[in-house]
Amino acid sequence: MPQDLLAGQQARFRLLGPPGYAERRDALDALAELLARRGELVELIATDFGGRAAREIEILELCPLHSELRYARRHLRGWMRSRPAATTWPFWPARARLVPRPLGVVGIIGAWNYPLLLTVLPMIGALAAGNSLMLKMPRLVPRTGAWLQRELEALFGRERVAVLNGGAELSKIFPTLDFDHLVFSGSTRTGRVVARAAARNLVPVTLSLSGKTPAVVAPGYPLAKAARRIMAGKLLNAGQTCIAPDYVLVPEGLVDSFVEAAAATASALYPGLVARGDYTRIPSSMLYARLDALLEDARRQGARIRVINPLGEPCTVENGVFAPVLVSNVTEQAKLMQEEIFGPILPVLPYADDAAAAALVARHPDPLALYVFDEDRARARRTVSGLRAGGASINDTLFHVAQPGLPFGGIGGSGIGQYRGEHGFRRFSHYQGVFEQSRWTATDWVRPPYGSRAKLLMRLVLGRKRGPG
Structure with missing residues (x-):
């Protein structure tokens, strides 16, 4: 039972105490060696998806994890050090310090769209911070889940x-467990369910959700360049990425030009959707049907649909291939603009000026990411600072999450909390405040019975008493 497993991990943690530097470093080294078995992992994930390119899995899942592990191992000793904290003068020469302590047992709910990355990435920060872990794998990737269960438990022991x-x-029970922290990556709707379940036990949560991620193309920015970078970010993993561009805003009069440039880019990126094997499948008939329904709703409301299928190959629910689609003349009332798309469909909308673009973005839930394309760097930075988003890239997409020094996480409707690098170590640590009293201290003056020394000290701290009495 999951409850018994958690109780055993918590009891072990209390008995043995937090692991030291050597044990944590060994854990990260062992995880790096496991992830070096990339051939096995690529085959497992590709099979679970029904088709996903080996290079894409390596670039999007394995490379960020190896980068994160290198960064964590390089900085771990410094992260673990206690740090001095200020003490106010009446307490001198006493000292204070902040000591990072592991939280205990961290629960992680993995996400099917990146079954390795979004499970192991928070795991790295939690292990570096000295925690034990319980991971719940998503049902859509059974082979990957079974492999991780076998290999990770053999490597660390189920008690760790x-x-x-x-x-x-299991999906219902897991978020109700009394973890010391719970991590979830997924939809906003499910995130609310997870947060409510965790709240019953006052379990703090880190939620990486979604929202509607915009790409804003400024006047004067080369459309072909913007289209190339936006479509590359959109079509990786067939759009099944929480930080993929969800819609594009271009200056009025340029919608058709952008659609043409984006269509040309998509054809160049994926000249064959079925036979070549570079284009990722939709791994569930239910997810496929949802994308079809979003398109049909937009079509009924007068949207123009541009399907990109250079070879005219059959794209069906049976083979899981959903061709890239560009949608123009779409209203904000369409479901495409009300829900996160999470697939290879990209609405393109016009805007009149900067204020209109900002207002449109603000009418949607806070996004997990924001992309601004502008050759005026100062204006681009102003745009980013004026819009709420979990993270942002200027003049590209996705790459802000490839930086171990930058935190990953949402704001408002796109999530709670951040991790990656030191931000992850801090997220999964409790910084215990420790006060060390000196041999001589003025605090003896403020203990009863109160006398002249206490009166003198209060006059120094609070100032001379004014007014009656």
């Missing part, structure tokens, strides 16, 4: 790292 695979009942 446990991996759970299961159906609806």
Whole structure:
């Protein structure tokens, strides 16, 4: 039972105490060696998806994890050091310090769209901080989940790292467990369910959700360059990326030109959707049908639909290939603009000026990412600072999450909390404040019975008493 497994991990943690530097470094080294078995991992993930390019898996899942591990191992000793904290003068020469302590047992709910990255990435920060872990793998990737369960539990022992695979009942139970922290990546709707379940036990959460991620193209920015970078970010993993551009805003009069440039880019990136194997599949008939329904709703409301399928190959629910689609003349009332798309469909909308673009973005839930394309760097930075988003890239997409020194996380409707690098270490640590009293201290003056020394000290701290009495 998950409850018994958690109780065992918590009891072990209390008995043995927090692991030291050597044990944490060894854990990160062992994880790096496991992830070096890339051939196995690529085959597992590609099979679970029904088709996903090996290079894409390596670039999007394995490379960020190896980068994160190198960064964590290089900085771990410094992160673990206690740090002096200020003491106010009446307490001198006493000292204060902040000591990072592990939280205990961290629960992680993985996401099917990046089954390795979004499970192991927070795991790295939690291990560096000295925690034990329980991981719940998503049902859509059973082979990857089974491999991680076998290999991680053999590597660390189930009492340190446990991996759970299961159906609806496990999904219901897991967020109700009394973890010391819970991490979830997924939809905003499910994130609310997870947060409510965790709140019953006062379990703090880190939620990486979605929102509607915009790409804003400023006047004067080369459309072909913007289209190339936006479509590259959009079509990786067939748009099944929480930080993929969800819609594009271009200056009025340029919608058709952008659509043409984006269509040309998509054809160049993926000249064959089915036979070549570079284009990722939609791994569920239910997800495929949802994308179809979003397009049909937009079509009924008068939207123009541009399907990109250079070879005219059959793209069906049976083979899981959903061709890239550009949508123009779409209203904000369409479901495409009300929900996160999470697929290879990209609405393109016009805007009149900067204020109109900002107002449109603000009418949607706070996005997990924001992309601004502008050759005027100062204006681009003003745009980024004026819009709420979890993270941002200027003149490109996705790459801000490839930086271990930058935190990853949302704001408002796109999530709670951040991790990556030192931000992850801090997220999964409790910074214990420690006060060390000196041999001589003026605090003896403020203990009863109060006398002249207490009166003198209060006059120094609070100032001379004014007014009656």
